[in-house]
Amino acid sequence: DTGVSQDPRHKITKRGQNVTFRCDPISEHNRLYWYRQTLGQGPEFLTYFQNEAQLEKSRLLSDRFSAERPKGSFSTLEIQRTEQGDSAMYLCASSPPEMEKETQYFGPGTRLLVL
């Protein structure tokens, strides 16, 4: 089985620039989640998709953040006008539709550094 993949693995950008991250879930997983993890903390929920529908967004997801999942397959997370406080690990997870197997499997993450 191919796991969740994320691209890029690392991103360094200057404050004010836009960045976009991609997540490819495990095939046939209909649920996809984005989390953010800062140093010394656990992951914090950002947003959730079921198929192509974005069903919930955290208050952490300011208007500079946007996520999409066209056609219910891969997802992108874009941050506009990045700020130094956006520096973090961005994690993507996916889970299968079968209730008895409902567990989120995480990708390797994209580590963002905003200078």
Added chain:
Amino acid sequence: AQKVTQAQTEISVVEKEDVTLDCVYETRDTTYYLFWYKQPPSGELVFLIRRNSFDEQNEISGRYSWNFQKSTSSFNFTITASQVVDSAVYFCALSEARGGGTYKYIFGTGTRLKVLA
């Protein structure tokens, strides 16, 4: 509100010692799920176990065991005969049930385990 507390920030043990990682949770839901994940230095979260709120049976998987006690809202994780490869950050997580399945996870702050040779 849901909350997960991992009071142990860092634990160091010598190889072959047993170690228990504590997890205390808060939720108003009657149906919920609890998880443990391992995060090695590479950064990827590795799923270890899922437990639903109706199943209080303890579970053992090799050197790993989990003790779920609803009465104390705890879901503790024990590693028996620890090995250097067990060194990682371990996260406990809680999820409310929605639509029959899980939903967003609430993570604790993690416990960094260092196993010394």
